[in-house]
Amino acid sequence: MTTGKNGAKGAKGRGAPRAARVRVKSAKGRKLSSKLWLERQLNDPYVVEAKRLGYRSRAAFKLAEIDDKSKILKPGGRVVDLGAAPGGWVQVALQRVGAKGRVVGIDLQEIEPIPGSELLVGDFLDEDAPDRLRALLNGPADVVLSDMAASSSGHAPTDHLRIMGLAEAALEFALEVLAPGGAFVAKVLQGGSERALLETMRRNFTKVTHVKPPSSRKDSAELYVVATGFRGGDRD
Numbered sequence: 001m002t003t004g005k006n007g008a009k010g011a012k013g014r015g016a017p018r019a020a021r022v023r024v025k026s027a028k029g030r031k032l033s034s035k036l037w038l039e040r041q042l043n044d045p046y047v048v049e050a051k052r053l054g055y056r057s058r059a060a061f062k063l064a065e066i067d068d069k070s071k072i073l074k075p076g077g078r079v080v081d082l083g084a085a086p087g088g089w090v091q092v093a094l095q096r097v098g099a100k101g102r103v104v105g106i107d108l109q110e111i112e113p114i115p116g117s118e119l120l121v122g123d124f125l126d127e128d129a130p131d132r133l134r135a136l137l138n139g140p141a142d143v144v145l146s147d148m149a150a151s152s153s154g155h156a157p158t159d160h161l162r163i164m165g166l167a168e169a170a171l172e173f174a175l176e177v178l179a180p181g182g183a184f185v186a187k188v189l190q191g192g193s194e195r196a197l198l199e200t201m202r203r204n205f206t207k208v209t210h211v212k213p214p215s216s217r218k219d220s221a222e223l224y225v226v227a228t229g230f231r232g233g234d235r236d
């Protein structure tokens with residue numbers, strides 16, 4: 001972890017200093033899975049660092065790392081964040097677009113207000129969600145971000161289909177709201193994006209890459225597709 005612009009942490013470093021491993025005692029009523037989750041949280045340097053820097057989630061580092069590499073968040077930029085709770089990406093986006101920028105987001109879950117951003121509660125897949133977001137944006141977007149993920153069903157093929165459905169919906173929206181030159185980022189699963197999704201992106205953007213940010217857990221199948229240089233016009 002290294003300090004990137006505006007204090008957010010970037011991708012190029014070697015990780016936070018290692019502290020002594022914390023072990024959680026088994027307590028009556030605490031399931032083994034919760035004990036292991038708690039242990040992982042307490043021993044995760046990104047969780048510790050997110051807390052120290054006031055980020056609402058360790059996910060904040062993923063966006064910082066993606067942006068350090070792809071340079072998509074520019075001062076004055078307009079950003080839409082889909083699946084924004086609890087708000088780590090919103091915080092990083094706000095830092096990087098600055099006071100003249102605009103950050104709007106949506107999530108199924110309520111998000112504690114973050115000054116400088118406009119956050120909606122709702123299902124992005126609802127028919128009226130794109131219009132509600134557009135109304136807040138008040139103009140074309142420079143960046144559409146989607147970290148949306150449905151909670152795991154425990155059945156990998158179902159999870160894959162769900163996450164791809166969310167990424168497709170996010171892309172469809174991005175093609176409608178992005179300004180020429182704009183960028184799109186979405187969470188997908190290992191194996192990369194579905195062929196059709198990738199082809200649509202390649203037709204509509206000048207560069208499409210997959211990124212596994214260093215802060216994304218190694219044992220997680222998540223990956224991000226980053227498309228830059230939106231061509232604009234009607235290519236979908």
Ligand SMILES: C[S@@+](CC[C@H](N)C(=O)[O-])C[C@H]1O[C@@H](n2cnc3c(N)ncnc32)[C@H](O)[C@@H]1O
Nearest residue numbers: 057059083085086087088089108124147148149
């Ligand atoms: C990994 S979390 C996002 C973390 C966030 N990027 C951050 O930095 O704090 C994924 C979020 O996607 C949201 N989500 C999943 N499906 C959604 C949908 N259809 N509409 C809106 N939000 C959705 C979930 O409620 C969850 O909060």
